[in-house]
Amino acid sequence: MSNDILGWRAWGVLLVAFYMFAPANADAQPGTADMGEVSLLGGGSFGGGAHPAIGGSSGISFSKYVIGLIEASYQPLGQHTLQSWPTPSSVRDSHLWDFDLSLHIRFPIKDRWEPYGIVGVGFLWDHVNQNSIGPSNNPVVYHWDQFNPSFVTGGGLRYYLREDWGIRPQMKVVVSTRIYTQLSIGIFYNSNSF
Numbered sequence: 001m002s003n004d005i006l007g008w009r010a011w012g013v014l015l016v017a018f019y020m021f022a023p024a025n026a027d028a029q030p031g032t033a034d035m036g037e038v039s040l041l042g043g044g045s046f047g048g049g050a051h052p053a054i055g056g057s058s059g060i061s062f063s064k065y066v067i068g069l070i071e072a073s074y075q076p077l078g079q080h081t082l083q084s085w086p087t088p089s090s091v092r093d094s095h096l097w098d099f100d101l102s103l104h105i106r107f108p109i110k111d112r113w114e115p116y117g118i119v120g121v122g123f124l125w126d127h128v129n130q131n132s133i134g135p136s137n138n139p140v141v142y143h144w145d146q147f148n149p150s151f152v153t154g155g156g157l158r159y160y161l162r163e164d165w166g167i168r169p170q171m172k173v174v175v176s177t178r179i180y181t182q183l184s185i186g187i188f189y190n191s192n193s194f
Helices: 003-021
Strands: 036-046 050-061 066-078 090-106 113-133 139-160 165-167 170-175 179-191
Touching: 036 066, 050 179, 066 113, 066 179, 090 139, 113 170, 139 179
Parallel strands: none
Antiparallel strands: 036 050, 036 179, 050 066, 066 090, 090 113, 113 139, 139 165, 139 170, 165 179, 170 179
């Protein structure tokens, strides 16, 4: 059995354990304006290959239904890039940083469940190391930075395990020179002291 499958099963067991041992009275949502949120997320991106992704966000709620967030994520893209490369060159490795400002439109349906939609704009920075052939037919390595604007959409779910923290699975679609989908799950923490 591959390590990827074992890793996903381990996460599944942890999530079930969290749910089973969370007390029954952990059902309050903050639902107030000026409440801050910090979250850490991990998962993968798909579109032009599958790649791991890690990220985090921080923001403040404007009302019970809207929260504004600054989000950042990192993805090692390997030999994939956001923009095409001419031949005869090859990408040795590529590192994508994704920064965005987004609004989460929240739909509180129960005490602990809060689905949300995402809309936002972003900035993609792809740092690329490229193997190529120099003017004298010798191998050279070039270092390039690609910058692209992006539009961000998607959705997710905040599930409150306690009054001020919980888990947050989400799917984010990033539209730029290429379109890719990022699936992630993580934890979030809310506080009035932000």
